[in-house]
Amino acid sequence: xRIKILVRLKGQILEPQGKxxxxxxxxxxxxEFSNIRQGKLIELDLPxxxxxxxxxxxxxxxxxKLLVNDIIEEYEVLG
Amino acid sequence: MSFKxxxxxxxxxxxxxxxxxxLKDLTKGEVHNIWHEExxxxxxxxxxLPGGFSFGDYLRSGAMASKSKIxxxxxxxxxxxxxxxxxxxxxxxxTEIGLLEGALIRNKKLKFLxxxxxxxxxxxxxxxxSIKDNQILQIPVAHNEGNFYCDSETLNLLxxxxxxxxxxxxxxxSNTEENINGSLEAIxxxxxxxxxxxxxxxxxxxxxxxxxxxxxxxxxxxxxIS
Numbered sequence: 001x002r003i004k005i006l007v008r009l010k011g012q013i014l015e016p017q018g019k020x021x022x023x024x025x026x027x028x029x030x031x032e033f034s035n036i037r038q039g040k041l042i043e044l045d046l047p048x049x050x051x052x053x054x055x056x057x058x059x060x061x062x063x064x065k066l067l068v069n070d071i072i073e074e075y076e077v078l079g
Numbered sequence: 080m081s082f083k084x085x086x087x088x089x090x091x092x093x094x095x096x097x098x099x100x101x102l103k104d105l106t107k108g109e110v111h112n113i114w115h116e117e118x119x120x121x122x123x124x125x126x127x128l129p130g131g132f133s134f135g136d137y138l139r140s141g142a143m144a145s146k147s148k149i150x151x152x153x154x155x156x157x158x159x160x161x162x163x164x165x166x167x168x169x170x171x172x173x174t175e176i177g178l179l180e181g182a183l184i185r186n187k188k189l190k191f192l193x194x195x196x197x198x199x200x201x202x203x204x205x206x207x208x209s210i211k212d213n214q215i216l217q218i219p220v221a222h223n224e225g226n227f228y229c230d231s232e233t234l235n236l237l238x239x240x241x242x243x244x245x246x247x248x249x250x251x252x253s254n255t256e257e258n259i260n261g262s263l264e265a266i267x268x269x270x271x272x273x274x275x276x277x278x279x280x281x282x283x284x285x286x287x288x289x290x291x292x293x294x295x296x297x298x299x300x301x302x303x304i305s
Binding site for chain 1: 138139142146174175181182184185186187188189226228229230261
């Protein structure tokens, strides 16, 4: 099964890339776009026969050990 | 007794040679260069995690290097109360290992900063003993992610435990900024609670020789040796 993990900077942390993207979009005429923040998407495969609990435990452990720095980031498993 | 030291090299380190020369010239002692896949570290007084872009800065700066084989030995070295200095990418690696608090995020203005900067010491520790209070040091920076961040609780701890070693300040040139990268409280370097581990964004190993613009970087090694 394909797993998608969305990693983003916590809300209170300045995300300067989003600000620059917003500025560019605004100057292209997309003036309704605001509060843009850029994050990252990590996709990976896990075997289909893995239990729901084991899947959650493995993803959580991988995020804590490497994929996410919980001082500055938060994550969400999509789908 | 002569001062012994070591520099760890990761794939993508690019200041390891500078750090080796810095140590050789200033300590006059034995200096080892250790590849990140090694599983043992000689007994030395100081280990430097050098600057660069270890593992291409993939995922987050320092994230991959913090999981290298040699890191267990580096942690043991620090737990043994011996000195550990992380410069630039080395500082990022130390926060990713968890030996230092906080994290280093994108510079506030999104620019890669490669220039001289000015710092002064905040709280006294063995790495800055030879530096006078209010003495302004000129030391180069070269980073994209040097913006120090931590939550307010951690910041209070850093202050109460006097763990802030260096802060950015205005220098002798009129165009210098007080806080070049947007770091919280202009923090340029912090130590751990025991003050034997220092992480700093400026590069003292690029400011020690006669051919460098400044020789202020010498003061760090002189502090440790004195």
